[in-house]
Amino acid sequence: MRYFDFTSWQGILTTILGLAVFTLIGVGVRVLMMQTIQQRRERMNRQINERLRTLIAAYKTLGGSFTGRLTVNPAHLRDLAPEHEEEGEGSDQNENGSSDRSRRIRDAVEAALADIILLGTEEHVRMASQAAEDMAAGRPIHTAALVASLRDFIRTALDLGPIPDDVTIPLQGPTRVQGSGNRGKNEGGNRNTGRGGAGGGGGAGMGMGIGLGVGRKENDNG
Numbered sequence: 001m002r003y004f005d006f007t008s009w010q011g012i013l014t015t016i017l018g019l020a021v022f023t024l025i026g027v028g029v030r031v032l033m034m035q036t037i038q039q040r041r042e043r044m045n046r047q048i049n050e051r052l053r054t055l056i057a058a059y060k061t062l063g064g065s066f067t068g069r070l071t072v073n074p075a076h077l078r079d080l081a082p083e084h085e086e087e088g089e090g091s092d093q094n095e096n097g098s099s100d101r102s103r104r105i106r107d108a109v110e111a112a113l114a115d116i117i118l119l120g121t122e123e124h125v126r127m128a129s130q131a132a133e134d135m136a137a138g139r140p141i142h143t144a145a146l147v148a149s150l151r152d153f154i155r156t157a158l159d160l161g162p163i164p165d166d167v168t169i170p171l172q173g174p175t176r177v178q179g180s181g182n183r184g185k186n187e188g189g190n191r192n193t194g195r196g197g198a199g200g201g202g203g204a205g206m207g208m209g210i211g212l213g214v215g216r217k218e219n220d221n222g
Helices: 009-062 077-087 089-119 122-136 144-157 180-221
Strands: none
Touching (some): 009 089, 089 122, 122 144
């Protein structure tokens, strides 16, 4: 009480003003600290969300298939070209869609591995680096173990319970993508069909016009 003076009106006003200034300073410091903590928390949340979004996309790319070929063919299209030339043109036409699909799968897996090496945990980075080395060396790679590790990490980060022990999940492989060859053929066929339909419609219109003209002439002569 030695710093508070209540013996006069001036002392009371000075004491009240001092308390008000001290309170405002304390509130300002607290608000500033809360804003700093909130901004840091929002930045961390954005980083976590971006990381999870990237890892979920990588998980879908590496483990979107349960059937078929569950390995990644590391061969490039330039490596497949000599094989097709030796087998002949017929084989080239039959294997063109397959080779293009393999190339698309390999490209998608390479991008997913790069994202995992950038944003994954230490275990994920080790597994993705080993897979990338095997792919660069020309060895087929399996993604089932990496996919299982990603699945457990994502479920833990999202506060989801672990998968029950009695649930059996088959091995997962990279998502199968459709080649562009069949799509181009279908689009070309649709365009030709549209043109044929338009031509047929025009021919029908011309035929109706000619028929109406002939009928009018006969009526006039009659």
